[in-house]
Amino acid sequence: MNGAFTIGRMSISADEYRSWDAVEMARLVRSGQVTPAELADAARALMAERSDLGAVAAHAPATPPADVPPPGPAGPLAGVPFAVKELIGWPGLPWTFGSRLFAGHRTEEYSPYAARIRDAGLQVLGSTTSSEFGLLGSTETALHGVTGNPWRVGVSAGGSSGGSAALVAAGVLPMAHGDDAGGSLRVPAALTGVVGFKPTNQRPTPVGPEMPGLGRLVVEHCISRTVRDSAAFLAATERTGADAVHPPVGVVRGPARDRLRIAVLGATLMGAAPHPAVARELRRAADLCASLGHDVVDAAPLDVSGPALSRGFFGAAAQTMAVVAASVTPLLGRPPGPEELEPFTLELIEWGATLGPDEDAVRAAAFADGTRAYLRLFERADVVLSPTVARPPWPVGHLSPDAGREVLIRRTEEAVGYTPIHNMSSCPGMSLPLGQDDGLPVGMHIAARPGADALLLALAYELEQAAPWPAAPWPGGA
Template sequence: MTDRVHAFTDDALGEYDTVALAEQVRTGAVSPAELADAAIARAETVDSRLHAIVYRPRRPRIAGTDTGVWYGVPAFVKDNADVAGMPSCHGSAAITPRPADKDDRFTAQLLSTGLTVLGKTALPEFGFISTTEFEHGEPTRNPWDTGYTVGGSSGGSAAMVAAGVVPVAHGNDGGGSLRIPAACAGLVSLKPSRFRHRDNAQARQLPIKLVSEGVLTRSVRDQAAYHAAAERYWRNPKLPPIGAVEGPSDRPLRIGLLTTAANGREPDAATAAAVTATAGILEKAGYVVEPIATPVAASLVEDFLQYWAFLAQMSGTTGKLGHGRSFDASRLDPFTRGLAASFRRRLFATPGALYRLNKARADYDAVLTRHDAILSPVLTHTTPEIGYLNPAVPFPELLERVTNFVGYTPVNNVTGSPSIAVPAGLTESGLPVGVMLSGAYGDERTLLELAFLLEAENPFPRITTAS
């Protein structure tokens, strides 16, 4: 039997999205303190079962001015972004908690919207795995069914939004870490183009910048409103502005339909059905939808794995530099250690992998000269049960499980292109299934317009009413 958990109730938060709550604050119908109190009460009713919150300050951090468009709306920040006065442990037992001295660059951009910070949410160690589970300690569970993962690495944020504790939460995406939990939890999340927003310190150190920052929401209009608001704080002049997106476009579009993942795998039946149904909605709207082949070379999978393993190696060897002298590499989890060992075994493959990864964008861009967007699954199969992706699973078996699960999302991190995950229905057992729309570099606007259309034509399932 499904073990569904949510916190929606008849309080100040109701079932409103972020845009609606911000309007209520502006009109004086509700105060930031009332919203924060309601969200804290909600968290206390569900987090003992979801295990999504890793740090809560004694008092919420309410914005000092009411100039942000989302002033007073409660939210959480993922525990790999620095918030002044709060620790950042990156999901790792190797790090000793210590308060950050200041907000990181992206954190400042996020909080320029006026959000109230209630605390920090869970992620797997350094975001290396596509579930928010740990070798020791409670996993973060999926509100739609607590026997299942909520995905990763932004799993704690996804759980809090899906359960109705807050309408929006921060996440980031280095291989699918926004889109994977969005698909698992029935949410919307846009991975923006590389360099679209400010970067946090960790991302700025990467030889290839995989990580993009963003948010998880229950509505498309919240996604659109967030990215428009973030641009008002800082906009990269080398990219076209996203601007205000408020609904579908009537432009004629050509959509590429991608079903085969970069690793050659095909989606399971439930996922394939969701993609096919979504393609039908787009065709009914007048768009041309036509099958395409994987837009990158087959070598991308192994090359991405080598770079991923390099990042694991660096996490251990530079831990004291980045996280303080108390960093204890002996406490890294088995998956991180396994990735690092695989890097050392293939050390001399790294230069070639980096060269080919940097070339992948040209192949991807060529496809996007013939199509306005690509429709694909987010994941190759539906959400697995807790334990299937646990970092304590023997490394070779776990690596195969992870790479088979996330065959689609890393392409956009490697190429720097934007990609949005949206809900596309429920499985027979009542778990969400997501689909993904990916676009040309700098063209988030088209993806948001398509997402508005899908939301209107196939309303997203609600955890409060879904059977």
């Protein structure tokens, strides 16, 4: 679909459509140059063209059911095509959590967070694929199959928000929903060369009741190609009323003049050095920050117990899955088995059952120790710069759910060794596509102290302007 197709009074190419970000699309709608229906038609055509990515979990009907309220006609992003990750319920779409266990499950109500998406005026055209219950850093499921990376066949799009990242990177949508409990938004953004922002914990409207285990770590936001889209989406979905935990950010519109102290963190939470190619791109990013006038210094490795943090994180995941399994056992008449759950999920539940009664306290202590160590970096710095992941994009199968629990946890510790601490500490963090290796994206990560989302967005704007990132090579395009 590289030929021309007509939108409004303009005949444009598919590449021109892909060049518009969400803010620009919303402007075109407001000015009457395009209609929401025309944008939706274009997005659906591109979804069909890139069905090879395996990124769409379900398509919304072209004519929504009568009981599904339309998007907000005057919202700040009115008319912009969008998709929600299948971990969130959306009326008119299956709510599967990426699992055969919930195949066919639906909701008819908007959660508070889904309502903010609706009221922003976004057109939800479907749901995007996730790893089962968002547990793994690659989107490969028994329910939907493999979600591919637009940059290269056979390379993972990451996870758990892999479907959203793939669609955005391929230019199908300007942005798409994701959530993040330990990197599930930022990791796929890094692997597909787009922007992934995790706001300060509890800044966005919560998606629903907090689940035991991982619940308090989960933060909702979007994956986008531009910083301004991420900023606009935050302004549209953050809490602004009496329930706001932090003062609202509003719309951050560009760089700030203040020069920052930036600490460069090379070692992972496990105390390991990143892949040499990633280390090289980290140094290039640090040099870029210094060239812009920021005060850049190297930070010592964090004084944390990586194994304790990892055990705490996966123990929390096991607790969450045990609750899910227990909730459906009466309906099935038995505990869910391999017909409903993937091997990793089942192994995680089994392992979790062996943990002692003091596990919650041990986990809380590990997270508290990790938080204190990480926040100490901000006593002398405004921003921490690190890689997003410790290695270049991995092949499909590297984090497949049938690889075995011990192997998968070890591989996750090796690759996803930076992002979980931001969920534990509530720090906002953002992956930016500032690097490349062998033609594949290498994401760089910036983080700030809790509540400093505006500072982080302003720096991201500056880096985007100083070193514009390339687009994924779509068919017939770049």
